[in-house]
Amino acid sequence: xxxxxxxPKVQVSAHCDLPCGVYDPAQARIEAESVKAIQExxxxxxxxxxxxxxxxxxxxxxxxxxxxxxxxxxxxxxxPHFEKYPELHQLVxxxxxxxxxxxxxxxPATGQKALDYIAQIDKIFWETKRG
Numbered sequence: 531x532x533x534x535x536x537x538p539k540v541q542v543s544a545h546c547d548l549p550c551g552v553y554d555p556a557q558a559r560i561e562a563e564s565v566k567a568i569q570e571x572x573x574x575x576x577x578x579x580x581x582x583x584x585x586x587x588x589x590x591x592x593x594x595x596x597x598x599x600x601x602x603x604x605x606x607x608x609x610p611h612f613e614k615y616p617e618l619h620q621l622v623x624x625x626x627x628x629x630x631x632x633x634x635x636x637x638p639a640t641g642q643k644a645l646d647y648i649a650q651i652d653k654i655f656w657e658t659k660r661g
Contacts, residue, residue, distance in 0.1 A: 553606040555652040561595035562648055564588075565632050566641030573636065585636070592633035595644065599625050602651065607658070615654050625651060 568588040572581055603622045612618055625647035632640040 553602055553655075555598070555602060555648060555655050558595045558598035558602070559645065559648050559652065561591045561598065562629065562632070562641065562644045564591040565595065565629075566638050566645060569632070569636050569638040569641045573638065588636075589633050592629050592644075595648070596626055596629045596633075599629070599648070599651065602655065606655070611654075611658050614658075618651075618654060621647065621650055621654075 565588050568584050568591065572584045572588070575581055575584070599622060603618075607618060615621075625644065628640070628644040628647050632644045
């Protein structure tokens with residue numbers, strides 16, 4: 531009797547605990563663009579103090595980009611997306627690995643590779659938003 535009194539009257543579903551609906555791969559792209567720009571500035575400098583600061587900031591930005599990609603994968607993309615885009619799991623994995631490589635490297639090519647993967651996620655994301 532008490533269980534029926536406290537049972538939910540309406541069931542709802544949401545993609546997270548607080549359904550904000552604000553997802554955009556642009557967040558990851560901006561952070562990855564910072565990574566690549568820092569890698570380029572690192573290469574252009576011979577100041578060891580500047581290079582140390584650049585490395586710390588680059589690693590932080592790469593980690594933020596990884597976070598944004600992970601949130602898209604875990605919170606935004608749903609089973610119907612994975613059915614329609616079976617390459618999505620591997621693409622996200624490749625993107626995260628590329629961001630890890632960029633985090634560990636001062637070569638701007640690694641930053642560009644991460645950006646290229648993020649562009650592919652962006653394309654799929656906007657296709658899912660259109661329906």
